[in-house]
Amino acid sequence: MLGFPPGNFALYEVALSHRSSKEKFLESNERLEYLGDAILGAIVGDYLFKKYPYKTEGYLTEMRSKIVNRQQLNDIAIKMGLRKLTIYDKYNSFLKISQIFGNTLEALVGAVYLDKGYTKTQQFVHKRILMPYIDMDQLEAVEMNHKNKLYGWANKNGKTLEFELLEEQVDNGRRIFTVGAVVDGELICSGKAFNKKDASQIAAQQAIIQLGLTE
Amino acid sequence: MLGFPPGNFALYEVALSHRSSKEKFLESNERLEYLGDAILGAIVGDYLFKKYPYKTEGYLTEMRSKIVNRQQLNDIAIKMGLRKLTIYDKYNSFLKISQIFGNTLEALVGAVYLDKGYTKTQQFVHKRILMPYIDMDQLEAVEMNHKNKLYGWANKNGKTLEFELLEEQVDNGRRIFTVGAVVDGELICSGKAFNKKDASQIAAQQAIIQLGLTE
Structure with a gap:
């Protein structure tokens, strides 16, 4: 899934842990989700900036929110197989159909960033998230x-x-x-x-x- | 102001140009502002994540918005001397007291990122923005x-x-x-x-x- 061997395993375990599975918040992925959200925003922002050199800032902002919105990230996370890897309270049937898998994906981006740095994370996001799962042409046509x-x-x-x-x-x-x-x-x-x-x-x-x- | 010699001068000229000074939007700093905003969000996000290893994601989010909010960035930009460097319609007295200088600062971060890459931008943000102008202890005490x-x-x-x-x-x-x-x-x-x-x-x-x- 990552395209490289993880360096710090513990980091990835935290990234995959929804708070319903942990008693201590430091063991759950919420902090990594915060970090990953910011890093993903920067990487996608950069990607769109370079892909659309003649588009306005308003257009770029809208395209970005089409990519990093909760629903979209959750759909991608499920396609990547993160539903099966996320550690959460499986007796809570509510969580099963919820959008916590998109949060896992953000946390995973945060973990990759801490483990491998910005440039590697950029490659990971391009190759493993944007290329396989985002159809830019289709997205351009879609209303938010x-x-x-x-x-x-x-x-x-x-x-x-x-x-x-x-x-x-x-x-x-x-x-x-x-x-x-x-x-x-x-x-x-x-x-x-x-x-x-x-x-x-x-x-x-x-x-x-x-x-x-x-x- | 940057702490390093700029590589691509044209980029910095765009970063300093408010749209009131240019006819073509591609010559004004709005696209760079969009990019710089995202990069700054990531860098500040990372900075706080590491500075506060025991704080919740809610706390980190709040601290970040205290740093990157419009008013704060504008104040910092003026202290850095970006008011004098911003190219804008000086006959518009409204713009003089407005918050367009914070936008210049974001655009400058975008320019540094394109010119020098993420790691150099991180150093620039740490050394030239966060260290001299952000008092974390004071910020912690302040309500948003x-x-x-x-x-x-x-x-x-x-x-x-x-x-x-x-x-x-x-x-x-x-x-x-x-x-x-x-x-x-x-x-x-x-x-x-x-x-x-x-x-x-x-x-x-x-x-x-x-x-x-x-x-």
Whole structure:
């Protein structure tokens, strides 16, 4: 899975350990997940920066969040076989269908980074995560998850869903948009960002949490 | 300022160029800012991970956002002398007091990364940003900016400000808290997170945008 022999085995054991399997938090993967999340963000950020030399920063930011979002990372982790390797409380049937495997993947990136350094981690992420599991062309065509997901839920449940521009302000000469997610005519949540697209994604994301649709 | 001779000068010129000074977006520092933000996040993430081997992931996340938040980075950039080096529309008096210098700093980190690689950038960030300008002990004691700032505004304007727990849900066995920022008894904004502290910070941050207090 790694493409190289691990140096520090203990590190990888921690990376694979969900907190449901350990009493002490230092033995679970949450700290490594924090580290791996940051390292993965940098590596994917660099990758996209170089792959799309003529795209704006807004475009790169959106592409990155399509790659490193929770759902996507969890799907990749399962395809990589990390579900079987993750050590967790298997009597908790909730965890089985949850998104803890994406966290394992982030923790694994953190472990590789501590074990082998940045450049090796970059190679690992390119060869073992991005190349086999991310179809950039397809990703470019896809809207971000949150809005899609919310539309899917609305369709299935016979609700109307609209995104409405609630406000436009100016900050530092930059426009700030507030977009609301409106379900059956009722304002559920709103999001603020420097463009309408991001603002509506934030609104959708908050609405998903609000409505308990996070799985 | 860098501690080493730059290799690729053109890169640094782009890093110092605010979009108000350039017609083409590729000549301004926004793409480098995107890259530098990600690299800085990784380097600071790594730094805190190693500095605080017994702290939880929540603590590390909070400390990181205290370091890499917009206000803090802008303050550091000005102390480093980046205000004078930033190329921007100086007839725009708004930009002079704005936080575009923090963006220059992020873009500079991006330029160093492209010019010299990760390890050199790490040294640059440690020696030229963290060591001289970040007092970790003081930072540990400080509450995050957003709530403080909002309290400051409320005091100055004779408003009452309260943070109220609006809801508590369970997702993946993890609790999600919704905390509202209540000004003079009126709910202004809310935030969701896995702990009350973070949720109230998000609520405060959204309220600051909502109330137009972003400077």
